[in-house]
Amino acid sequence: MNDNSMEKVITPSPWGGQGRGLTLFEKIWDAHVVQNVTDGPTQLYIDRLYCHEVTSPQAFEGMRSRGLKCLRPGQIFCMPDHNTPTHDQDKPIEDPVSKTQVDTLAKNAEDFGLTHFGMMDKRNGIIHVVGPERGLSLPGMTIVCGDSHTSTHGAVGAVAFGIGTSEVEMVMASQCILQQKPKSMRINIEGTLQWGVTAKDIALYLMSKLTTSGATGYFVEYAGSAVKGLSMEGRLTLCNLSIEMGARGGFIAPDEVTFAYLKGREYAPKGDDWDKAVEGWRNLKSDDDAVFDKELTFQAEDIEPMVTYGTNPGMGMGITQSIPTLDTVDEAGKASFLKSLDYMGFKPGEQLLGKKIDYVFLGACTNGRIEDFRMFAQLVKGHKKADNVTAWLVPGSWMVDSQIREEGIDKVLEAAGFEIRQPGCSACLAMNDDKIPAGKLSVSTSNRNFEGRQGPGARTILASPLVAAAAAVTGVVTDPRSLMLNF
Amino acid sequence: MKQKFDIIQSTCIPLPLENVDTDQIIPARFLKATTRDERFFGDNLFRDWRYDKQGEPKQDFVFNQPDFCEAPHKGIHEILVAGKNFGSGSSREHAAWAIAGYGFRVVISSFFADIHKNNELNNFVLPVVVSEDFLAELFASIKADPQTEVRVDVPNQTVTNLATGRTEQFDINGYKKYCLMNALDDIDFLLENQDKIEAYESAR
Numbered sequence: 001m002n003d004n005s006m007e008k009v010i011t012p013s014p015w016g017g018q019g020r021g022l023t024l025f026e027k028i029w030d031a032h033v034v035q036n037v038t039d040g041p042t043q044l045y046i047d048r049l050y051c052h053e054v055t056s057p058q059a060f061e062g063m064r065s066r067g068l069k070c071l072r073p074g075q076i077f078c079m080p081d082h083n084t085p086t087h088d089q090d091k092p093i094e095d096p097v098s099k100t101q102v103d104t105l106a107k108n109a110e111d112f113g114l115t116h117f118g119m120m121d122k123r124n125g126i127i128h129v130v131g132p133e134r135g136l137s138l139p140g141m142t143i144v145c146g147d148s149h150t151s152t153h154g155a156v157g158a159v160a161f162g163i164g165t166s167e168v169e170m171v172m173a174s175q176c177i178l179q180q181k182p183k184s185m186r187i188n189i190e191g192t193l194q195w196g197v198t199a200k201d202i203a204l205y206l207m208s209k210l211t212t213s214g215a216t217g218y219f220v221e222y223a224g225s226a227v228k229g230l231s232m233e234g235r236l237t238l239c240n241l242s243i244e245m246g247a248r249g250g251f252i253a254p255d256e257v258t259f260a261y262l263k264g265r266e267y268a269p270k271g272d273d274w275d276k277a278v279e280g281w282r283n284l285k286s287d288d289d290a291v292f293d294k295e296l297t298f299q300a301e302d303i304e305p306m307v308t309y310g311t312n313p314g315m316g317m318g319i320t321q322s323i324p325t326l327d328t329v330d331e332a333g334k335a336s337f338l339k340s341l342d343y344m345g346f347k348p349g350e351q352l353l354g355k356k357i358d359y360v361f362l363g364a365c366t367n368g369r370i371e372d373f374r375m376f377a378q379l380v381k382g383h384k385k386a387d388n389v390t391a392w393l394v395p396g397s398w399m400v401d402s403q404i405r406e407e408g409i410d411k412v413l414e415a416a417g418f419e420i421r422q423p424g425c426s427a428c429l430a431m432n433d434d435k436i437p438a439g440k441l442s443v444s445t446s447n448r449n450f451e452g453r454q455g456p457g458a459r460t461i462l463a464s465p466l467v468a469a470a471a472a473v474t475g476v477v478t479d480p481r482s483l484m485l486n487f
Numbered sequence: 488m489k490q491k492f493d494i495i496q497s498t499c500i501p502l503p504l505e506n507v508d509t510d511q512i513i514p515a516r517f518l519k520a521t522t523r524d525e526r527f528f529g530d531n532l533f534r535d536w537r538y539d540k541q542g543e544p545k546q547d548f549v550f551n552q553p554d555f556c557e558a559p560h561k562g563i564h565e566i567l568v569a570g571k572n573f574g575s576g577s578s579r580e581h582a583a584w585a586i587a588g589y590g591f592r593v594v595i596s597s598f599f600a601d602i603h604k605n606n607e608l609n610n611f612v613l614p615v616v617v618s619e620d621f622l623a624e625l626f627a628s629i630k631a632d633p634q635t636e637v638r639v640d641v642p643n644q645t646v647t648n649l650a651t652g653r654t655e656q657f658d659i660n661g662y663k664k665y666c667l668m669n670a671l672d673d674i675d676f677l678l679e680n681q682d683k684i685e686a687y688e689s690a691r
Contacts, residue, residue, distance in 0.1 A: 040662025
């Protein structure tokens with residue numbers, strides 16, 4: 001199943017890279033080393049810490065019990081996103097436990113002197129959507145958050161990775177983290193993507209080839225003409241999913257696309273500072289003679305719209321393909337494979353095309369950006385939502401919500417029978433009310449199809465906004481290319 | 488909980504599944520707590536595999552089987568043995584709190600996801616990486632005899648399947664080993680190094 005025929009494994013590179021070029025990862029990492037602890041990890045300086053309400057309260061609690069203040073409060077930004085309801089955000093949250101968690105973040109931010117974008121603040125949204133769109137995440141930075149999808153911010157050319165709550169506390173206390181330096185991997189996607197194939201499909205394709213642990217221990221640099229050809233939104237989607245193949249982070253060297261996206265954003269440098277910053281950022285690339293610990297190359301033409309059939313994101317296939325048969329699964333993996341298909345209610349060897357679905361979710365830090373809404377709207381235009389489908393369309397932030405309205409996308413969606421909800425993580429992990437009921441099948445643009453992820457007993461097919469839109473208007477798993485007459 | 492590590496010898500609980508993600512270890516609906524109550528998280532460890540919708544124990548899950556239902560305490564069930572790629576997915580440290588809260592002190596697998604591995608270490612649960620062979624043999628030993636003991640010797644960095652006598656070395660860096668053996672955490676270390684942080688900032 002893991003056909004890495006293009007794989008080229010290189011003998012691990014010497015520490016520090018003497019006598020050869022450096023990878024971009026090494027350049028950014030090395031520039032943030034405070035010290036290398038003897039026979040231990042690196043003490044790494046962190047430029048940005050993002051905090052959401054779920055993984056921060058115990059860190060603040062730890063700070064209080066140690067009697068500590070945040071060392072660099074100006075570099076820490078907080079916002080609730082996981083628990084926020086996607087309706088009536090102007091009213092108090094109904095679930096008292098969710099409300100407590102959201103209120104606790106506001107109070108902690110105030111007590112520790114940190115910037116906080118609360119619910120209904122026009123800057124609020126999913127932390128991994130807000131960071132880049134406010135210009136808080138910039139090229140060359142080190143960025144962490146108690147959230148595995150922090151890899152998203154790598155799309156601007158930063159070293160960004162998810163951490164645990166104890167590590168959040170470390171950064172609050174010292175603006176540093178102790179980490180083992182990961183290895184470097186480069187993944188090249190060459191050529192031109194087929195019509196109807198998106199950044200999400202690239203990521204699902206990579207996971208299906210590498211499995212969910214294929215990049216564990218590595219930081220991934222995405223390169224190649226198909227990657228360079230992606231918009232900033234597409235790049236954010238691709239980097240977002242790095243963790244789903246086990247990589248701590250993934251990033252793309254900054255270029256004109258990056259600079260054009262960041263220019264003028266609220267926290268990006270302005271005037272002369274901007275020009276100076278861009279001049280420096282242009283040097284942020286791997287040297288021509290840089291040596292990667294591992295390098296893989298794939299052809300964009302080989303990728304078709306993807307769907308997952310199992311209960312981890314690596315269990316994916318082209319939408320026209322069939323679920324693998326049992327004899328193709330190795331012995332140690334058979335129990336997990338069968339458990340997974342049993343949960344999904346699918347059989348080895350069957351196709352998913354034509355399967356009746358119940359829910360569609362467009363949103364999450366993976367696909368909750370303006371381009372995702374544009375794609376979804378373009379496909380559903382002229383069609384109607386299928387009667388058997390409940391659709392939740394959740395913008396990643398209030399900024400995305402305003403763009404949707406400015407561009408008139410809301411009108412297209414409403415005409416096709418869809419409504420737009422308020423921003424947040426929503427049904428990606430169902431910590432708010434947006435839970436897919438047990439047994440129901442959802443086509444979701446989020447990042448995880450784990451058992452119960454979208455609600456206890458919920459069954460998830462991960463896919464792109466185009467595949468989600470095609471399912472939403474036909475009521476069954478449908479190849480979006482068969483409907484893309486509007487393109 | 489901060490506790491000193493030396494030698495742990497215990498029976499094990501086997502979980503021979505691969506890619507066990509942190510959403511299974513502790514589902515998202517249990518992440519709403521604002522305190523670090525390990526007992527609460529431990530009670531909900533593997534919640535949806537362990538209990539049905541009515542909250543009744545599922546007999547097919549290992550924690551509920553007669554040989555393995557005894558709660559961990561010294562020498563008994565202090566070690567979880569899991570299939571490869573344990574702890575993938577979400578970075579939630581609640582997963583490590585749940586494992587610690589249930590009473591595990593060691594998790595043995597042939598492969599751990601990065602973030603979860605750090606989270607275990609930061610909560611004084613020791614992730615021990617063994618070869619695929621060692622793991623398969625250990626699962627077989629436990630299947631043949633649920634009383635099979637494993638000895639984890641932190642000072643010497645060895646893990647031994649006492650049923651077969653097979654021993655392997657495991658990796659842990661000197662710094663982390665020192666921390667585990669002396670019940671020190673990373674924040675203690677970072678606070679001692681504040682001068683280096685300020686020196687770094689002024690040199691930028």
